[in-house]
Every structure is written in structure tokens, then in C-alpha cells.
Amino acid sequence: GDSVTQMEGPVTLSEEAFLTINCTYTATGYPSLFWYVQYPGEGLQLLLKATKADDKGSNKGFEATYRKETTSFHLEKGSVQVSDSAVYFCALSDRDTNAGKSTFGDGTTLTVKP
Amino acid sequence: ETGVTQSPTHLIKTRGQQVTLRCSSQSGHNTVSWYQQALGQGPQFIFQYYREEENGRGNFPPRFSGLQFPNYSSELNVNALELDDSALYLCASSLAGGRETQYFGPGTRLLVL
Numbered sequence: 069g070d071s072v073t074q075m076e077g078p079v080t081l082s083e084e085a086f087l088t089i090n091c092t093y094t095a096t097g098y099p100s101l102f103w104y105v106q107y108p109g110e111g112l113q114l115l116l117k118a119t120k121a122d123d124k125g126s127n128k129g130f131e132a133t134y135r136k137e138t139t140s141f142h143l144e145k146g147s148v149q150v151s152d153s154a155v156y157f158c159a160l161s162d163r164d165t166n167a168g169k170s171t172f173g174d175g176t177t178l179t180v181k182p
Numbered sequence: 183e184t185g186v187t188q189s190p191t192h193l194i195k196t197r198g199q200q201v202t203l204r205c206s207s208q209s210g211h212n213t214v215s216w217y218q219q220a221l222g223q224g225p226q227f228i229f230q231y232y233r234e235e236e237n238g239r240g241n242f243p244p245r246f247s248g249l250q251f252p253n254y255s256s257e258l259n260v261n262a263l264e265l266d267d268s269a270l271y272l273c274a275s276s277l278a279g280g281r282e283t284q285y286f287g288p289g290t291r292l293l294v295l
Contacts, residue, residue, distance in 0.1 A: 072224070104286075109288070110288055111186070111272060111274075111286035111287050111288045111289055112225070112272065112274075112284075112286040113286070114283050114284065114285075117283075157224050157225075159224075169215065169227055169230055169238050169240075170225075170227065170284070171227070172217075172224030172225045172226075173224050174222070174223050174224045175222075175223070175224050
């Protein structure tokens, strides 16, 4: 079945540092890929998505590129802020289903220190 | 535009009891999905409802059941609660169709003693 593997956390960075959170996936078809963010006490929010190979999703300075050859969707940000502290989830959904049937990774906790 | 809301926010039950969790979808959304998020893990898909019919189910036993109402609000019912059912339960609403963005509620934290 489908699966998503994220780099284990927690990740602690200083403000303005470069962020990479690795995500690899296993899927039988051609999935859509997502990054969600969960702030303390809140639900998940879609951060960015990509629906086909070589697509780049971007939002709020975060970027991720759909790499079919390496089955990866790594999240990057050039300069993190304290407000980026949250849990980040990589997820996929099968091509023939909608995003409501997503498979999630276990999340990576990011803490950014001033 | 009203977001996704869930009630209650927290709940404590004992093993063997039954529980009903509620979700109010974002305005205009006709699809709702429920997820279970155990501590330190990612959400696991339970099932999805589209226009009041179940539209896919994850690897959860039949004691997990749901309903979607004509106003697109929904319920998650869990019978014969087990200790391992302790988790954060999330609902997410969306429009039907491929790769539509899901909007998540804040979740209901269930503790089974």
C-alpha cells in the first residue's frame, strides 16, 4: 500500500537558518503530494501541494519539488522564523482519489529559536 | 466564510463505552473525511462521506461508523471503546473531485481509560 516516510525530528534551528525536511513516498500510481503544517492546538493547514512530476509547490517562502525519479518531496525554506515552529506533515493521495483519502507521514517537529 | 468546527474539544470515556464526535463542514463543502491521529503519529484515514454516502474507508473496524447529514455536518461514532482509541480525531471538509484541498478542524481529543 501507499506510504510516506519523513525525516525524524525534532529539528531545532536558529532564526534565518535554512530548512530542509526530507520526505519520500511509496505509491502504486501517480499520487498528488502535499505538505501540511500543524500549529499547537490547531488543526492541519495545507502548506503547499504538487500534482505531477517536476511540479514545484510553494507558499509562505516554503518550497517542495515533486521528484518522481527519487520518489521524494522535500520541504525547504531559505530563512526560517520563530513563527515557523510547528509540526510538518508530508502526505500523498492517489491519482484516482481526492485529497480526502490522504496517507500521511508521522510528522516532523520544527522549533526555531531566536 | 466559516471554517471547520468540531465538538467537543476534549472527551474522557471508559473502555467499552460509546462515543459520538461531531463536525461542521466549511460552507459549501459536500465531502467530509475523518482521521485518527495517535500521539506522535500522522493522521490515519478512517472514512470519507460524500453527499451522505460512505465513499471510502481505511483500515478501521466496523465499530467505527459515521453519518453525514443533508447540511453536510457529520458524526463519527465509535462503539465498544478500547484503550488504543485514545487519540486526536480530525475531520476535514472539501469539495468532491480530484486533489481538492482539505480544510481541517481543530480536532477532538479522546481519552479512553
